[in-house]
Amino acid sequence: MEQIPLYQHIFNTLKARIESGELQPGDQLPTEAELSREFKVSRITSKRALTELENANLIYRVQGKGSFVNSDLPPLRPQPRIGKEMLFILPFTHNPGLGDYEKGINEYLATTDYTLNIQSNTIIGQRKLLETAFHNNNSGLILYPVSSNEDLGILYQYYQSKYPLVTMDKIIDGIPFPAVISDNFDGGYQACKHLIENHHRKIAFLSSSRVEKSSSIRERYFGYLQALYDNSLIDYSVNDLTERYLTHEDDDGKEYYKRFIQAMMDSGVTGIVAENDLIAIEIMQIAKDMGLSIPDDFSIVGFDNIHLSSFVEPKLTTISQDFAQMGYMAAKNLVEIIEDPQKRPRDNVVVPIQLIERQTVKKL
Known part of the structure; x- marks a missing residue:
């Protein structure tokens, strides 16, 4: 297979960024020097790529x-949606306890003539899947976003x-x-309230990522507050501890959580509201x-009630x-929405949550 010229590779990459919306009309492109460093090519090669784009x-x-x-680029248009296949993009291939999403989707689709295609972004990436889906003939898309503020273009x-x-x-920001x-606010509220009802007075919230990245984590945090x-x-003092550990971007998660537990014990914290069950179970271990x-x-x-939460020892309250x-x-x-585009729901659907009491909360 003939290898494409280096300038063509740069051209194709920048063209894809423009067409995907990552680079918007009026945005400034990297300079020739910056492109040379990014793609490890000479200034002549990067200049040729910019010339071809022009x-x-x-x-x-x-x-x-x-x-x-x-600024006068023709807008991208999706292909006509003539099929009866619905696409579901989600950020995991297999997560114990979360397969019921698919069960619920298929339960409703069984009453229609639509079918379901599922794709995970764990290998290809959400942006690439979104770019591909935009140009195929799926009837519509259910998206489980990786965050509330990625791939906005x-x-x-x-x-x-x-x-x-x-x-x-x-929810996608903006x-x-x-x-x-889910009613994430009520979930965070009920989790914290359950600890309070068991006489805990210093309670921390623990998240694996910044609350700004995810509307669901943010609402759980607000409910806790x-x-x-x-x-x-x-x-x-607890709020400061919580704020410190709402910014987890540490590759060594185990060391990070050890520091959190030690800081928590030093601060006299007796209860934790965890973002989800997987984090709660890791903290327990x-x-x-x-x-x-x-x-x-x-x-x-915890939060989610995954299957594992009822098998760990002690069994996880969640x-x-x-x-x-x-x-x-x-x-x-x-x-x-597919069958009547004017019928777009005005409000989001909020599904109730339920507190599952097990063995990880002690009455003080």
Whole structure:
């Protein structure tokens, strides 16, 4: 197979960024020097790539200022949706307990003539899947986003083109796609309230990522804060601890959680509201490795009610989401939008949660 010239590779990459919306009309492109460093090529090669983009009318160049994306580019248009196949993009291939999303979707689709195609972004990546889906003939898309604020350029193109799309689990920041979500606020509230009812007074919230990235985590966090406020338990030392550990971007998760547990014990914290069950279970295991006992040394409440939560020792107290109902409502809303675009739901669907009491919360 003949290898494409280096300048062509740069041209193709920048063209894809423009067409996906990553580079918007009016945006400035990297300079020749920056492209040389990024692609490890000579200035002559990067200059040739920019010249080809200009010849293709994708950019214009201003002497002394740089290269910019043309403002009169024809908008991307999705292919006509003539099929009866619905696409579901999600950020995991297999996650114990979360397969009920698919069960709920298929339960609703069984009453229609639509079928379901599932793709995971764990290998290809969400942006690439979204770019591909935009140009195929799926009837519509259910998207379980990796975060609330990633790939906004291509997602806004979906919105502009009125592509039938429903999000699940999270809300996309700034783009009003209809969404089906759990009552995450009430979940965070009930988890914290349960600890308070068992006489815990210093309670921390633990997340695996910044709350700004995910509307679902953010709402759980706000629910936790509201429960503390309603019970006059806002403690700035605990709040400072929580804020420190809402920014987990550490590759060594185990060491990170060890530091959190130690800081928690030093601060007199007796209860944790965890973002999800997987984090709660990891904390429990690390605590055991540190010679601590749950719930004797501290209590913990998870979120999701995955299958594993009822098999660990001690069994995890958690907040249960109705994944099947979320899938069912997402499919129902999407079919309604496909068949009547004027019938877009004004409000998001919020599915109730349930506290599942087990063995990881001690009454003080």
